[in-house]
Amino acid sequence: MRIVTWNVAGLNARLHRVKLWIEENQPDVLCLQETKMEDEVFQKKAQPVFEELGYESVHNGQKSWNGVAIVSKVGIEDPQKGFDDGRKDPDPDARIVWATCSNIRIASCYIPNGRALGDDHYKYKLDWLGRLHDDLKKNSDPSKNPVVAAGDFNVCPRPVLDEWDPKQEYTNFDWKTKKTLTETFDLPETHVTSDARAAIKKLDDLGMKDVFCGRFPEEKADTFWEYQKNAFRDKRGLRIDLVLASDVVAKSLESIEVDMRERTPEKMIENKDLIEKYKDAKGKFVKPSDHAPLVASFNWSN
């Protein structure tokens, strides 16, 4: 059972590559984030592509921003859009969708970025993670049942290992001044706070284990590199995409890895055939997302 999470940064723009990736990698369940489209658009443009490949799908989206989907070749049962955490105020954003696939309750999650510590969006981020906890506790009981929450958590769970070094100096040539500039890059502060980490810890305490962390407690494995300033080339990334699994699932983990090839910028692709392959029907090279797919394989049968 191969479960994948991938923030595609716009499914309309990325569809050609998502299709290729599914064909090559044959995931059982693919959790997508940042589809940036309404459900009607998903049904019309994306769903038929997935169906052609033998996949069912469920989507919770909105215009321009956010949007999440579960794409599965092992069934989609009891789909649910948004939270069912007992609260009356619905989430204003389309950030979570649930489905049961091969007897595992699965959520595709896009946690709010937070923007800045003083911003209301940061409060929303922490509240959102609390709601995820409460929904899991209320409906899924991860201490007993097979549950997976996969997605872009916008939190670096482990200090240092899941971050870039904010003190490291990077050099880039500036064509305007014709000088080599040295600069450092601050971490996104909303991703590394003790409160954000405590929210992930609370999910862990509920029984939702960060399976990469369980297998590789001492290793780095970034999943996101910003588009700006050659971040991928300079290995300036963060580990913010996570597969959280309840114990019965987590203990069946066979492998977990990041597909770096899918994030490789055009300039760094050496195999020219690959560049041709990434061109869509109109002959336009489809750029990578700023996130790489995180692929988790479990020895799971229901």
Add this chain to the structure above:
DNA sequence: ATGGTCGATCCTCGA
């Protein structure tokens, strides 16, 4: 002369 973020939308915002 080089390159400079990207996507969705409507030009600026969010990441």
